[in-house]
Amino acid sequence: MTSSSGIQVTLHNADLWKKFNSPMEMIVTRKIGRKMFPILEYSVSGLNPTAMYEIYLHMERMDDHKYRYRNNEWENYARGDPITPVQKIKHQSGAQSGMFWMDGPISFEHIRLTTNSKAEKKDHIFLQSLHKWRPVVTVRKLENGDENPNFDEEFRIQNVWFIAVTTYQNPAIKCLKVENNKMASGFRSTGNHKNNLPTRGTKRTASETFPTLPSSTSPPSKMNSNGHFSNSHYSNQENFDFSMTGNSHQYWMNPNQNTWINGYNMEQQMEQPVINQWTMQNFGHPTNLNYEQYGNPNNTIGPEFYHGLNNFNCTSFQ
DNA sequence: TCAACTCTCACATTTGAATAGA
DNA sequence: ATCTATTCAAATGTGAGAGTTG
Numbered sequence: 001m002t003s004s005s006g007i008q009v010t011l012h013n014a015d016l017w018k019k020f021n022s023p024m025e026m027i028v029t030r031k032i033g034r035k036m037f038p039i040l041e042y043s044v045s046g047l048n049p050t051a052m053y054e055i056y057l058h059m060e061r062m063d064d065h066k067y068r069y070r071n072n073e074w075e076n077y078a079r080g081d082p083i084t085p086v087q088k089i090k091h092q093s094g095a096q097s098g099m100f101w102m103d104g105p106i107s108f109e110h111i112r113l114t115t116n117s118k119a120e121k122k123d124h125i126f127l128q129s130l131h132k133w134r135p136v137v138t139v140r141k142l143e144n145g146d147e148n149p150n151f152d153e154e155f156r157i158q159n160v161w162f163i164a165v166t167t168y169q170n171p172a173i174k175c176l177k178v179e180n181n182k183m184a185s186g187f188r189s190t191g192n193h194k195n196n197l198p199t200r201g202t203k204r205t206a207s208e209t210f211p212t213l214p215s216s217t218s219p220p221s222k223m224n225s226n227g228h229f230s231n232s233h234y235s236n237q238e239n240f241d242f243s244m245t246g247n248s249h250q251y252w253m254n255p256n257q258n259t260w261i262n263g264y265n266m267e268q269q270m271e272q273p274v275i276n277q278w279t280m281q282n283f284g285h286p287t288n289l290n291y292e293q294y295g296n297p298n299n300t301i302g303p304e305f306y307h308g309l310n311n312f313n314c315t316s317f318q
Numbered sequence: 319t320c321a322a323c324t325c326t327c328a329c330a331t332t333t334g335a336a337t338a339g340a
Numbered sequence: 341a342t343c344t345a346t347t348c349a350a351a352t353g354t355g356a357g358a359g360t361t362g
Binding site: 029030031068115129130165167183185187 | 325327331333
């Protein structure tokens, strides 16, 4: 499927995101911010190889709700906090040719999520905790080296969204992060966090810290030979779509009708929401609805297939 | 007023890059 | 020049306690 401009954006590390097909949680911290895991890594095609482009990322609120985690599932319980202005973060590679962008994955690894609305560092994105957020990629074509806001294309990937949290709520998500993020390997079942070490606050010597050789060359037991985890716990992954094509300003892809949905206006993010049958039926939760449209306070946001994750058997926390 | 919930921050642990020394 | 050991910065989730909310 291609649009009139033919630009296509796909999630490069979709396999990793698919493992989290429960409402994703992203930690936000105040001071230095917290990097996202999994990171956002995109592939782009359909650009003019010789034309110059800039790539931007921003986060947009998906609705006007505030959520909480109760009885093993997320529920909305209050009206969301006031919408804040969008912060578009330009990719650190700056202006590059279409060939450059199409040559390899475009990583936003450096992005940090913070609860500090006054954060001034250029890679920090302010997020309100306990709200739903969706990353949006903007492709901006330059003309004669100048920015051309009239050629901005925004790309949203339907299954890539998360709830910002200051501490993990769903133990299954926490478990998957620990199992998949090498920087959290100390919290796995094989890590020293679980092995009768002195209590917190006790200074330790280097030999205590590294009693054995690092095991980084061996994948955890639950991994297969490719370093991936078994997918046996997660069903319906074939329903996930991690690609997005657009040709103008605001496009969503409707796979059922093989057509494009146009109409999500960033400047009127909450006032002019997009709602259609496809969104409701295929993703199990209403997105881009205001509080009145959402209606039922007992609604939860997890599609049926999320429920299995709540019983996820995580060896790291036994 | 107060209990429950949320947030902050210092902490221990791990990885990997940089550096020093043999 | 190469290999090994050490140091250091940056990353992670934890958990106690402070702050906020209903």
